Amino acid sequence: MYSGSCACGAASYELHAPLRPSVACHCAQCRKISGHYWSATAVPRAALKLVSERALKWYRSSPHVRRGFCGICRSTLLWDNEERDSISIGSGTLDDAGGLTTSHHIFVAEKGTYYDIPKGMPRYPGSGPEDGKGGPP
Numbered sequence: 829m830y831s832g833s834c835a836c837g838a839a840s841y842e843l844h845a846p847l848r849p850s851v852a853c854h855c856a857q858c859r860k861i862s863g864h865y866w867s868a869t870a871v872p873r874a875a876l877k878l879v880s881e882r883a884l885k886w887y888r889s890s891p892h893v894r895r896g897f898c899g900i901c902r903s904t905l906l907w908d909n910e911e912r913d914s915i916s917i918g919s920g921t922l923d924d925a926g927g928l929t930t931s932h933h934i935f936v937a938e939k940g941t942y943y944d945i946p947k948g949m950p951r952y953p954g955s956g957p958e959d960g961k962g963g964p965p
């Protein structure tokens with residue numbers, strides 16, 4: 829079991845499943861929302877348990893996607909594509925990420941110009957290898 833929360837603790841969750849490797853998304857939307865690029869793990873939707881959701885708010889960032897954030901401290905916690913069976917969780921919001929690693933970088937065609945992606949790390953100009961539908965992690 830993994831746990832995590834926003835910066836102020838008003839929104840918190842548990843994950844009751846093994847974590848998918850983290851995927852780093854460099855799309856303009858993730859960069860604007862997070863202030864940098866956004867990296868997220870994922871679990872089956874049923875494995876996410878919201879422990880405290882009194883401050884959780886949702887922002888619809890694409891037709892089928894909403895992003896969950898804390899209405900108090902504004903941490904972005906969740907990326908929820910309603911067409912998928914899984915839900916993405918910002919890896920930086922985990923209390924202890926355990927052995928979680930990053931598998932690849934996506935939307936690098938939109939990446940910021942002020943940083944580099946580590947050499948040898950798999951990268952994709954768009955949505956990545958396993959996803960034909962487009963959209964972030």
Ligand SMILES: [Zn+2]
Nearest residue numbers: 834836898901
């Ligand atoms: Zn908060």
Ligand SMILES: [Zn+2]
Nearest residue numbers: 853855858964
């Ligand atoms: Zn993105």
